[in-house]
Amino acid sequence: MAATESSAGTRAGEDMRRSGRILITGANRGIGLALAGHFLARGWRVAAACRDPAGARALAALAARHPGRCDVLALEVRDAASVAALAAALGAGGDTLDVLVNNAGINPAPREHTVADVAVAAVAEALDVNLLGALRVLQAVVPLLRRSGRPRVVNISSGGGSMTRNSAPAGRPQTAYCLSKAGLNMLTVRAARDLPEFTVVSVSPGWIRTDMGGPAAELDPVAATADLATTIEQLQPHHSGQWLNRFGQPSEYAW
Numbered sequence: 001m002a003a004t005e006s007s008a009g010t011r012a013g014e015d016m017r018r019s020g021r022i023l024i025t026g027a028n029r030g031i032g033l034a035l036a037g038h039f040l041a042r043g044w045r046v047a048a049a050c051r052d053p054a055g056a057r058a059l060a061a062l063a064a065r066h067p068g069r070c071d072v073l074a075l076e077v078r079d080a081a082s083v084a085a086l087a088a089a090l091g092a093g094g095d096t097l098d099v100l101v102n103n104a105g106i107n108p109a110p111r112e113h114t115v116a117d118v119a120v121a122a123v124a125e126a127l128d129v130n131l132l133g134a135l136r137v138l139q140a141v142v143p144l145l146r147r148s149g150r151p152r153v154v155n156i157s158s159g160g161g162s163m164t165r166n167s168a169p170a171g172r173p174q175t176a177y178c179l180s181k182a183g184l185n186m187l188t189v190r191a192a193r194d195l196p197e198f199t200v201v202s203v204s205p206g207w208i209r210t211d212m213g214g215p216a217a218e219l220d221p222v223a224a225t226a227d228l229a230t231t232i233e234q235l236q237p238h239h240s241g242q243w244l245n246r247f248g249q250p251s252e253y254a255w
């Protein structure tokens with residue numbers, strides 16, 4: 001084979017490896033919706049999971065622009081039956097999954113409460129969604145990810161989950177959120193060890209203008225998630241167990 005054909009074949013192979021099928025949780029708004037748009041534009045098949053598909057109008061409009069490549073699926077991450085139904089729908093007919101993005105998350109109000117006065121129920125709620133929800137979805141789709149040649153798991157973390165450089169501002173400690181994101185980071189570390197054939201990372205997306213990030217946040221959701229999508233596409237096995245920023249560099253936050 002001529003060198004040009006060979007390198008063209010290599011490029012085609014790289015393009016193939018850069019796309020595939022991705023599951024994004026919390027895909028109806030914010031970071032999840034913007035990520036779904038980027039992956040569809042880049043040729044991926046997207047399973048876009050949200051709590052209320054019938055009410056997810058922006059997501060439905062996005063899916064309509066990419067016929068046959070965007071499945072809008074119901075998912076309540078607190079509900080084991082909902083998670084199981086999602087996995088069954090995803091795996092129907094022996095279909096594969098290449099990437100899971102655990103994006104669905106909450107930051108319960110009020111965010112001013114400290115460990116001295118935060119409601120234990122608020123902490124439990126944050127853990128149920130941000131940590132246990134991610135664990136439920138991961139466990140449910142491990143068999144589907146094992147069908148992929150390159151299974152990848154991306155847990156959307158936050159500087160609030162850092163032990164040593166916790167980013168929550170004074171006066172607004174976001175206690176429930178921080179506890180849950182620290183747990184999510186440990187899920188990344190443990191999953192990277194327990195699933196050595198997978199690439200598992202935490203990624204901090206930056207402070208983004210979404211319902212959660214608020215209007216004062218520094219980053220535009222579409223622009224910031226373009227960087228995030230590139231990082232996810234370029235994940236390599238040696239990244240497993242790491243905490244990256246949206247550019248794919250080791251996070252500025254130490255664990």
Ligand SMILES: NC(=O)c1ccc[n+]([C@@H]2O[C@H](COP(=O)([O-])OP(=O)(O)OC[C@H]3O[C@@H](n4cnc5c(N)ncnc54)[C@H](OP(=O)(O)O)[C@@H]3O)[C@@H](O)[C@H]2O)c1
Pocket residue numbers: 025026027028029030031032050051052075076077078102103104105106129133156157158159204205206207208209210211212213214217
């Ligand atoms: N924005 C930032 O600056 C920032 C910074 C660091 C990390 N993050 C992380 O990025 C992720 C996305 O945040 P965002 O800013 O896009 O937040 P957002 O706009 O508030 O969106 C949160 C998403 O999570 C979904 N969700 C919440 N609870 C759920 C549940 N029980 N089951 C299924 N889905 C659920 C929401 O669905 P509904 O519409 O049904 O509520 C929504 O789609 C979160 O994990 C967040 O912690 C965000």
